[in-house]
Amino acid sequence: MASTTKPQRTSLDAATADQYRHYLRQMLQIRRFEEKAGEAYSLGKIGGFCHLYIGQEAVAVGSMASLRKDDYITCSYREHGQALARGITSRAIMAELFGKAAGCSGGKGGSMHLFDASLGFLGGHGIVGGHIPLTTGMAFAAKYNGTDQVGVCYFGEAAVNQGAFHEALNMAALWKLPAIYICENNRYGMGTALERASAIYDISERACSYDMANEVVDGQEVLAVKAAMDRAVKRAREEKHPTLLEVRTYRFMGHSMSDPIHGHYRTKEEVEEHRKRDPIALWSRTLIEDGVMTEETVKALDADVMTEIEDAYKFAEEAPDPDPSELFANVYAPEVTHNG
Amino acid sequence: MASTTKPQRTSLDAATADQYRHYLRQMLQIRRFEEKAGEAYSLGKIGGFCHLYIGQEAVAVGSMASLRKDDYITCSYREHGQALARGITSRAIMAELFGKAAGCSGGKGGSMHLFDASLGFLGGHGIVGGHIPLTTGMAFAAKYNGTDQVGVCYFGEAAVNQGAFHEALNMAALWKLPAIYICENNRYGMGTALERASAIYDISERACSYDMANEVVDGQEVLAVKAAMDRAVKRAREEKHPTLLEVRTYRFMGHSMSDPIHGHYRTKEEVEEHRKRDPIALWSRTLIEDGVMTEETVKALDADVMTEIEDAYKFAEEAPDPDPSELFANVYAPEVTHNG
Amino acid sequence: MAVITYRDALNQALREEMQRDPKVFLMGEEVGTYQGAYKVSRGLLDEFGPTRIVDTPITELGFAGVGVGAAMVGLRPVIEMMTMNFALLALDQIINSAAKMRYMSNGQIGVPIVVRGPGGAALQLGAQHSQALEAHYAHIPGLKVVMPATPADAKGLLKSAIRDDNPVIFIEGEMLYNTKGEVPDGEHIVPLGVALVKQEGTDVTLISHSKSVAVAMKAAEQLKAENISAEVIDLRTIRPLDVATILASVAKTHRCVVVEEGWPFAGVGAQVVHTIQEQIFDELDAPVLRVTGVDVPMPYNKVLERAAKADPAKVVAAVKKVMYLE
Amino acid sequence: MAVITYRDALNQALREEMQRDPKVFLMGEEVGTYQGAYKVSRGLLDEFGPTRIVDTPITELGFAGVGVGAAMVGLRPVIEMMTMNFALLALDQIINSAAKMRYMSNGQIGVPIVVRGPGGAALQLGAQHSQALEAHYAHIPGLKVVMPATPADAKGLLKSAIRDDNPVIFIEGEMLYNTKGEVPDGEHIVPLGVALVKQEGTDVTLISHSKSVAVAMKAAEQLKAENISAEVIDLRTIRPLDVATILASVAKTHRCVVVEEGWPFAGVGAQVVHTIQEQIFDELDAPVLRVTGVDVPMPYNKVLERAAKADPAKVVAAVKKVMYLE
């Protein structure tokens, strides 16, 4: 079972306290961003598919906190949270959702395909499981280059049934690659509960097929995620061993904007029950209890975040569309003459 | 580890003794067939790829002995042995290898694509791992139709790294399908040793990812295979649970006719060492020790088999090619008018 | 004859065929409890139960193979791909198993399977979710490829596809699901391999399929206003192609424009063009032109996406070109 | 200039590019210890070691994805498919990841990968091992498709492919590996996208690629005996297609036959035909005909297999047809 014991926070020095407040800010930033994105979607300002991260914020924030600037990250289509936690600005992401030229993918990617190469944020990917081999390749490259970079892959629990998961994890373990596979087990792949898709309940046990280190983590507790991720990063960076982290969390919203919060596949009661372990509420409470923050500073922080998100929204709305010539740009690399 | 304890053969009644002699005949039939096929290949009478089963005879014979006439079987491209053990005649198989119209696939399939629908022998398949989902579908059909048929799939240990293996076994376990997955672990996939391709050594442990019954079996002992297969068949037929059998065996010849027996990837010594556990020698010795056969009756049996194989060869050689019109036949089903 | 949506027409076809033949079942992601990602299978789980309406894990290669295997032993699976983009993962089973089994087995084993789902672009789904890949399937001997444009054809062709003894790739359109049209109740069969002359005309032939039929029809309307009479053909089945209907029309109009959603290079239209010029070269008064999806991955931005798609204005321009009107 | 085999020419290209650029590595089944299923990588493991010559498990989808991922962060992988038949399993990574990454990321992430291996039929390998599927790749924007016919081009084009910043599908021919020809030592670069006029002629243009170039050349020889002068073009690169060279030739000869190994429906030849009739319709004195692989899965039997393949006699017959000689 998931260990929910909170790591000790006895010697809370100023830097740590700052760090902790930062986690809260990041989680709030994701929450408010997603709420705004949902609103914009309903107004028709965002098109296509839009998968919100609400409920899972502690996973992105806790895990990204362990990473270094030069590590490689890939995500599924549900990646606004990871993109924000990694440091892509809310302006650049919102603009991308609006399809604008100032978006982090120039308006050509959209919600499912956020990129920022300068941050090693190598995509939202739309094919379930498809980015798992990609990350494995990035970890391969790190090893090949002799660096101590780490490749991190975020995917849902439904992706573990894909052949790509199996093939990639076998290679990562066989070749001892510095890869971390973060399975965000939010209990559902669209309308299919985990137990209706997987022959085993504990996703982490899939690691046994590859003799891979693995851990079950409480995904609603940001520090639990951070602690497990620290271990995985050390294992990858120092020992060159991959890890499968099964992070148990819950999606508070529908699968995508076109999916109701509770449909045929789960009850209102179930959702409410899970909402009681809202990662932001849990973490705020902890910070307040520990005296790191107060109700007021939390509120002020939230207000600050809201201002940022409103600004991002306005920015996205006012930003121009890509130039029509962009239709033909970047299909291929610009021609260069190679003469040896 | 593989259990090599031989099941008790105390009460050896006449029927059992007949059965045991039959196993030997079948193994000899495969051996002599393959030797002849190798010879024919070298003479240019057989084309394409040709993968011999020499060394693995006890697997096909021991496992087929547990099956019923209406069960479904699929194999990889290394399937002459299974085809013979299932009861396709040596004439029909040899003729297929020669590409003749009298071949079990009309000369259009070849060595890798043997079929006999009347025996539930549903193909040699050329894509590594590709037939694992197919068998799963056949087991699905058995369950769907409410019969107690079983689907059996033979594949090599290198196939377990394919996504198709993972996807299929998960579904078989999830849906409780009457499927038996026989992994013939002959230590190599072409020139790649198991441990250079799989992150774990014990293929059977892959079953844990699906909470699937599994067993490691000594593939050189025909009765050990038979006993394990009996258990798996019972589990499938009666309890509707799939099984992964890891049958440890060894390929005495090269991967295919164009591959030397020992190449860059294994030593002559290793091959010789394994040849000491020749399944036919082991079983003959047992039968002689137990008084079921004598040196002479074994020799006579072998001679009888040789006669059969020579006949098959002659038959194949003299049989006509398919009619040229066959080029266009059976691309599609014959047109039928459906009017409801 | 009721007016229903394309979605409901497909639903009717599935329901009726499942009622008719107990060997027909539906398998795919979210087809059951969720009632279908696009609700094509709405109500079917209730009616037929989980044995025949089978929700799968996300394993396109695997469940396509399960379908092929079940078909090899006599069932008649309908395999739903949530979208045909994901069927790329299953292509090995479709091409190496389904399309070749009958041939390799010398006719012993058939594969009466339907692989169906929406193909092509919807709105702003981006590069990985907006592909019209019918040319990939149409390239392969052993497969049939069917793409209905209307509710009536959706029903009639799906029923034929399910009854066909060959593997049939049945590609729908996400943007078509909500379109409405008259659909005959009960037994309504549209044979595979027969194109439809949607509208007769004398000056030019517009050949299209699936969503592009609407584009061609709109173009024809605009052309009419300019006194150009366009004959519009809906291919309905891509493979086998109804060559006779195509040739008869072009032999009459002497000019032709092919309209399709997919990419140009070696697309379905290229085959149509080849066939026309090969068979009735002397009847042609102008080259056959194509209006296709622009040769780029699909961009997310709405304006760019619109520019990437075939539209009536592009068709009108092509027609004027083949009529040497500019 | 040494006379070496196509196989050794590829080996030279790999070796030289790996010596030149430490970011180039080779990955695939049996490329290392086994020295390559077709010995293309012979000796490379010894020279470059297991970090750069990487044997993989049999997981085409997986290692194609590993290659794409490595390329996304700056390595230059050469991914060997034991044969291109198996690449069907990897098509999702090639089409959904490699071909779209640069576009989706607005140019931030390129995928400088080469996916290479033998395509098409060898001898009696049966239906699943004898497919010429280049049309599938050529259909996709974002990919380049290269198919050398000679040892010199094998070397020169592979070097260009490795240096190209785009995903390149590089399809060899099992039946070509043993063919010999003059190959320049050291730096020998053949640019992508440039076709070669193998032989000049005046009466008809034969357009071909890969193994079919030899078929076209043999046909040209036979035609010469009948006083028909054929110009033979080797496309070398399928995508981007060298349209200029094609058009210049056909504008001169006014007649054309396309020869290819793949299946006809929406094949590469269909695209070539479309381009010719679209661009220089008035130059054509006859329809463009194609000689392709017969539209059936490949049979195992030797006689049937021979009948399934394009051959010089079929080309000669097609030429006579476009010259109205029968």
Ligand SMILES: Cc1ncc(C[n+]2csc(CCOP(=O)(O)OP(=O)(O)O)c2C)c(N)n1
């Ligand atoms: C290969 C493929 N099949 C199907 C889909 C459609 N699809 C998108 S998300 C999804 C569910 C994925 O669930 P999970 O992996 O648990 O991630 P979550 O959405 O819960 O974050 C499905 C079926 C897809 N995008 N790709």
Ligand SMILES: Cc1ncc(C[n+]2csc(CCOP(=O)(O)OP(=O)(O)O)c2C)c(N)n1
């Ligand atoms: C998908 C695919 N990849 C590669 C090959 C080429 N190939 C044929 S057999 C083989 C080795 C398979 O080894 P294993 O599964 O252990 O079976 P064995 O040959 O030992 O019986 C390979 C790589 C293929 N046929 N299919």
Ligand SMILES: [Mg+2]
């Ligand atoms: Mg999930």
Ligand SMILES: [Mg+2]
């Ligand atoms: Mg093996």
